[in-house]
Amino acid sequence: MPARSVGRITSRAAFAKLQRSRARASSGPVRALFVPAPDSAVGVFPEVGYAIGRRCGGAAVRNSLRRRAREGARSEAPTLPRGSYLVRVEPAATALAPAEFRADVAAALQRAGRATVSA
Numbered sequence: 001m002p003a004r005s006v007g008r009i010t011s012r013a014a015f016a017k018l019q020r021s022r023a024r025a026s027s028g029p030v031r032a033l034f035v036p037a038p039d040s041a042v043g044v045f046p047e048v049g050y051a052i053g054r055r056c057g058g059a060a061v062r063n064s065l066r067r068r069a070r071e072g073a074r075s076e077a078p079t080l081p082r083g084s085y086l087v088r089v090e091p092a093a094t095a096l097a098p099a100e101f102r103a104d105v106a107a108a109l110q111r112a113g114r115a116t117v118s119a
Contacts, residue, residue, distance in 0.1 A: 005077040006070070009049035009084055018049070018086040025111030029090035030069075030101070032108035034115060036083040046080045048073045048109075051088045065089050068098055072105030081113040 009015060014035075023034040050069055052062045069087050087108065093101055 005045055006074050007045050007047035009047045009086070014047070014084055015049060015086065018084055021086075023112050023115035025108050025115055027107035027111065028096070028100075028104040029092035030104040030108045031088040031090070032105075032112035033086040033088075034081075034083055034109075034112035036081060046073075046077055046082055046085055048085045048087060051086060053089075053091075055091045056089060057091075057094055061094060065093060065101075068101055069105050072102040073109060075102070076106045076109050080109055083113070085109055085112060 009018075017035050018033045021033045021035050023036075025032050025034075048070070050066050052065050052069075054062070056062050056065060069089060073085070073087065087105060093104070096104070
């Protein structure tokens, strides 16, 4: 089994902190929020949570979008700043081709990660 490159956000506090974050970015129907990891967490892979509302469709559609977003985040993980990310998906994402959706996820994550580095 390959080493994990993306962690999961499991605590309610982490989601709340992400909601208050000012490091936000978007690409198409994908929005990303970012909170940098503390200095003591050097070497920890990025943690990613996913928010896909019912407006996107039924459970099968939402799960498909989540799997596709997870794959996009996994491919970008080596280049992302360490910290926590929240990926929000809008209903328009259901009409995108898989490659286009993956590119939007990657772009939103990269922009959100740079938002605090440059600020």
